[in-house]
Amino acid sequence: MSDHLTRSVLKAPGFWGGLAVRAFTRSWGRDVMLYTGGVSFFALLAVFPAIAILIGFYKLGLSINEVSAQAAALSDLLPQAAQTIFRDEISRLTNASARTVSAQSAFALIVGAYAAHRGFKALLAGLNLIHDETEPHGFFKFNMLAFFVAVFAFALFTLVSGAVVTARIMAHTASTAAGDQAGRGTMPLDAFLPALGLVVGLTLLYRYAMSHSSRVAWLPAVTGGLVATLMSVISSWLCAIYVEQIAPLGATYGSVGAVVVLLIWLSWNVNAIFYGGAFATEMEIAAETETKKRLALPAPAADVVDLSERRASRRSRS
Secondary structure (H helix, E strand, C coil): CCHHHHHHHHHCCCHHHHHHHHHHHHHHCCCHHHHHHHHHHHHHHHHHHHHHHHHHHHHHHCCHHHHHHHHHHHHHCCCHHHHHHHHHHHHHHHHCCHHHHHHHHHHHHHHHHHHHHHHHHHHHHHHHHHCCCCCCCCHHHHHHHHHHHHHHHHHHHHHHHHHHHHHHHHHHHHHHHHCHHHHHHHCCHHHHHHHHHHHHHHHHHHHHCCCCCCCCCHHHHHHHHHHHHHHHHHHHHHHHHHHHHHCCCHHHHHHHHHHHHHHHHHHHHHHHHHHHHHHHHHHHHHHHHHHHHHHHCCCCCCCCCCHHHHHHHHHHHC
């Protein structure tokens, strides 16, 4: 990102507001909703196998209490109305034998890998549409890119959940040693660490996977990651208010209400990711427009030397 855009931002107070409106138009005024539905469906299909795989990994090297703490950290990342179904599944897996969990994890690996791969393909296709990529990826390259993005996302999710559990253990140890006042200082990490992981993941996604013709500059990628994370936090908060206070879904959908809540939450978060990509794209367009304007300005005319005036001045001096 050039310094020209930085100076224009400082001089134009309404730059960010106009950028937000254009990003909203870009992400909502197209066929992005089709990709949102695809990503949400495959994410819903992959999330339960992913939990089974994680529980299987945890059981290999952790105790039952540590597995339960790690699983609780995973469920806390989900909306309140959808946590029950996850906690029931996590409780069943943590109390099952290691052989049963290993067998289920092996089967879940196949189902989860298929669903995650298809979901990330839909996500990348939606980001390519938002970024106005006219030439699609080749078949092999696109599938390999979706595979590596899925593996990276799973590894990052595991790392973030482990960091949350570590922060909770530190807070519990501090509160036990010195009272509740000491333990409360580390509790904000529960919310900060998932947000930080999401910013890092989305920044790298926008930087390396949204455009295949040229990489997105770091400033738009980081800004898009921050905006998408903020939108995701707001969407999760609004989703909790909507399904718990405004429109309780249990009376309408019955026992599958938790699944509907989870699907709504996923779709809103996918829209937040697409909006962050649109925001990064509009920042790139603004930088290119600013550069073209500066290049189109006429160069200052060079001073023309009048030889007759110079000769006359020399004669007057002599």
